[in-house]
Amino acid sequence: MYSDGVAVIGAGAFGTALAIAQAAKQQNVILWGRDPDTMGTINALRENNARLPGLRLPGNITVTANMASLHGQMTVLLSVPTQSLRGFLQEHAQWLASHMLVVCCKGVERGTGLLPEEIVKSVLPQAVTAVLTGPSFADDIGRGKPTALTLATDVPSGGELQETLSTPTLRLYLSDDPRGAQLGGALKNVVALAAGMVIGADLGESARAALMTRGFAEIVRLAQVQGAHPETLWGLSGFGDLILTCSSEKSRNFSYGVQFAQGHHMIDGVTVEGVMTAHAICEQNLDIDLPVIYMVSRLLKGEVSVPQAMETLLQRPLKSERLL
Numbered sequence: 001m002y003s004d005g006v007a008v009i010g011a012g013a014f015g016t017a018l019a020i021a022q023a024a025k026q027q028n029v030i031l032w033g034r035d036p037d038t039m040g041t042i043n044a045l046r047e048n049n050a051r052l053p054g055l056r057l058p059g060n061i062t063v064t065a066n067m068a069s070l071h072g073q074m075t076v077l078l079s080v081p082t083q084s085l086r087g088f089l090q091e092h093a094q095w096l097a098s099h100m101l102v103v104c105c106k107g108v109e110r111g112t113g114l115l116p117e118e119i120v121k122s123v124l125p126q127a128v129t130a131v132l133t134g135p136s137f138a139d140d141i142g143r144g145k146p147t148a149l150t151l152a153t154d155v156p157s158g159g160e161l162q163e164t165l166s167t168p169t170l171r172l173y174l175s176d177d178p179r180g181a182q183l184g185g186a187l188k189n190v191v192a193l194a195a196g197m198v199i200g201a202d203l204g205e206s207a208r209a210a211l212m213t214r215g216f217a218e219i220v221r222l223a224q225v226q227g228a229h230p231e232t233l234w235g236l237s238g239f240g241d242l243i244l245t246c247s248s249e250k251s252r253n254f255s256y257g258v259q260f261a262q263g264h265h266m267i268d269g270v271t272v273e274g275v276m277t278a279h280a281i282c283e284q285n286l287d288i289d290l291p292v293i294y295m296v297s298r299l300l301k302g303e304v305s306v307p308q309a310m311e312t313l314l315q316r317p318l319k320s321e322r323l324l
């Protein structure tokens with residue numbers, strides 16, 4: 001099953017990196033992007049110089065804007081931003097039915113509160129799905145630097161998929177908790193925005209460590225209430241990705257947080273998933289104590305400044321350090 005090769009949907013930074021990584025193992029990999037001109041340029045240069053400059057696409061990657069290139073029963077890695085996933089699926093449903101769909105985006109959909117795999121199931125109820133997530137920068141994956149990720153799925157053939165997608169430098173750990181894995185990947189971006197704001201406002205490394213730790217407590221709390229296994233969040237998809245994203249300026253979420261605190265609020269064609277995810281969580285009006293996540297949404301809406309937000313968080317009643 002699903003032995004007709006690997007296709008990557010979305011020719012952004014991550015999709016391109018995943019295609020390059022898979023090309024080290026698979027005979028032929030398809031990289032699909034929606035814009036024929038862009039894909040023509042990527043093919044001519046054998047490089048995605050707009051999204052992942054400096055990395056050469058091996059010859060066994062077929063670069064295309066034609067969904068008809070997908071064939072048989074493939075493993076399809078979905079790497080479009082979360083807020084675009086539904087639109088992509090609706091437009092191209094006819095080409096996707098026979099394949100294993102592996103969700104690689106991180107976020108919560110605004111308006112529905114759905115996680116990416118749930119978006120897939122809501123558009124394609126019969127779809128066979130999995131989730132690939134964890135600490136990984138596109139550039140590291142594309143350069144073949146050692147990376148470990150979580151592959152989370154309910155399907156019995158998860159072990160086969162793990163074998164298919166693991167490479168000598170990309171080590172996949174199998175999980176049976178797609179919900180927990182996705183919540184970790186989505187929510188760490190919100191905490192990374194907060195961590196960036198702390199650094200951008202020069203509030204100190206100690207404050208960042210406090211926010212990361214208390215932010216992690218919120219992630220575990222929310223995940224448990226929403227039916228995930230708390231231990232999933234202690235793994236690569238939760239704790240692991242939180243460390244990476246909150247501590248590196250290579251992270252777009254962290255970097256945007258830094259810029260935001262310094263008064264630069266424009267997002268120019270860059271995918272910063274944590275922004276919509278913060279709002280998507282808030283608009284669900286959950287009865288869960290999530291002070292950091294809610295504060296990030298208020299900050300992004302301009303309702304409070306970073307110093308006001310920090311003061312408000314510090315002035316809350318003292319409490320015990322329970323994680324849950």
Ligand SMILES: NC(=O)c1ccc[n+]([C@@H]2O[C@H](COP(=O)([O-])OP(=O)(O)OC[C@H]3O[C@@H](n4cnc5c(N)ncnc54)[C@H](O)[C@@H]3O)[C@@H](O)[C@H]2O)c1
Nearest residue numbers: 010011012013014015034079080084088105106137138271
């Ligand atoms: N970049 C990374 O290091 C990294 C690592 C892990 C996970 N991710 C996740 O991967 C997802 C994609 O991120 P990215 O870094 O590739 O972003 P990106 O901004 O580099 O690229 C996004 C791509 O999606 C395409 N796209 C947008 N809407 C589309 C639609 N409706 N149909 C088809 N294509 C569409 C855009 O044209 C663009 O090529 C995000 O959820 C991100 O969190 C990224």
Ligand SMILES: O=P(O)(O)OC[C@H](O)CO
Nearest residue numbers: 134135136251252253254
């Ligand atoms: O650049 P970011 O902030 O979207 O982070 C990329 C990955 O999610 C890190 O694991």
